[in-house]
Each structure stands twice: as structure tokens, then as C-alpha cells.
Amino acid sequence: MEERQLLNIVYFSNRVEWAYQIRGKMKEDQKKIFCKTELPDIERTISRKISTIEILIENINMEMKEINKILSEKQEEVNNCLKEQKAFDFRNNVHHIYRIIAYFEATLIQMVAIIDLLIKYISTYYSKILKNRKGQKDILGMLRRDGINIEWKRELYFLRRIVTHYYTAWLSLKKERNYFQLIINFPSSIRRLKDYKFFKYDTLSINEINKIFRNFDGFYNNVINWFINTL
Numbered sequence: 001m002e003e004r005q006l007l008n009i010v011y012f013s014n015r016v017e018w019a020y021q022i023r024g025k026m027k028e029d030q031k032k033i034f035c036k037t038e039l040p041d042i043e044r045t046i047s048r049k050i051s052t053i054e055i056l057i058e059n060i061n062m063e064m065k066e067i068n069k070i071l072s073e074k075q076e077e078v079n080n081c082l083k084e085q086k087a088f089d090f091r092n093n094v095h096h097i098y099r100i101i102a103y104f105e106a107t108l109i110q111m112v113a114i115i116d117l118l119i120k121y122i123s124t125y126y127s128k129i130l131k132n133r134k135g136q137k138d139i140l141g142m143l144r145r146d147g148i149n150i151e152w153k154r155e156l157y158f159l160r161r162i163v164t165h166y167y168t169a170w171l172s173l174k175k176e177r178n179y180f181q182l183i184i185n186f187p188s189s190i191r192r193l194k195d196y197k198f199f200k201y202d203t204l205s206i207n208e209i210n211k212i213f214r215n216f217d218g219f220y221n222n223v224i225n226w227f228i229n230t231l
Helices: 017-024 026-036 039-073 075-084 095-128 136-145 152-166 187-190 206-229
Strands: 170-176 179-187
Touching: 017 206, 026 039, 026 152, 039 095, 039 179, 039 206, 095 136, 095 206, 136 170, 152 187, 152 206, 179 206
Parallel strands: none
Antiparallel strands: 170 179
């Protein structure tokens, strides 16, 4: 029988520097327990998902450059569409649009997953290492009491549900001088959803998309600093 050959891939990331700070605060007996838990796997998963988000955002920006290049080469057709309020047909280049949609949906999925994993990590650490059982709802309550904004999570989860479970988004492009900016459009059916009354998004502008990214970064860093300081 031919021997199966498996090539493993080296993965190194500095996206979980906080994990080393947490490990540095553990006693020797706690470190032994730590290695037998799922905590190291959660650390690695969070690290890889953050790297994935960085690649997804980079890919969105690359696709937007390609889209703007295409539009600049077809200025007359673009100007006619703008003037007559007609839709522009990308024809064989429409894959750039679909890629952006795919990257945007994947980014929302990864953000939600990282948040959930981070809360699970803290809850597991309390239970396994500190021997102080704290459920994930308990952790969220502690964060809220200590002034960390967790309410924006509901908005992120709502947006994730829209584009992955209910309705697909579509793109339009807003002209800003000589460059087109991305806009994510949602179908009118979104208004039937219960949470729409709290988050009345018919579109997401590039500023609103960037705000989602900033809120994610802020929450991620605030929760990590909070947890390290409580140990």
C-alpha cells in the first residue's frame, strides 16, 4: 500500500499577544490544567479568524480597485447610466461584484464568531482555571457593569442574519469625484423583520461599514484588556 504523504503548513501569528499575557499570570498547576482544556484551541482559532478578516478586507479593497478601473475605461457608458438613471451592466466582469458580496458576508460571519469565541474563552477560563463557574451571560453582565459597550453586538448579529440567513445584499456605487465608493443595499423585505425597528438600515455606506469594523476592533481590544486586568 502506498504511504500517504501529508504536508502540514506552518502557521504563525502575533494576533493573540494577549494570550501570552494571560499565560504569564498563571501558576504552574494552572498551566498544566490549561493545556488539557480547549483554551489553547480557542486562542489559535481566534488568531486565524482575525487573519482571515484581514485578508477579506484586503480582498474587498482589491476588488474595488478593479471595479474603478473598469468604470474608468467605460466613462462614456457610466456617465450615460448616471445621467439617465440606468443600471450599469458589468457583463463578464460581474464576478467582481459577487466577490465583494462574498467577502463582506464572510467578514460579518468571522466577526460574530470571534466575539462568541472570546466570550466562551473567558467563561471557560473562569470555570476551568479559576474554578469559579461563570456562564457566558454572566460574562456579558460583568462587561456591561464595567462600562464596556456590548449593545452594538445586537446590531452586528442582525446584519449577519440578514445577509447569511434571510436576504442577499447587492451593491451600488456612489461617485465621489473621480472614484466610486461601495454601498451595500438590502431588499425592502428586510423591513418585515422584528429587529428592523431598532436598526433601520436600507443601505450601508462605506462610512457605516467602516464603523462596524471600528466597533469590532474596539470591543475586541476592550474585552481583552478588561479580562487581563481582572486576573
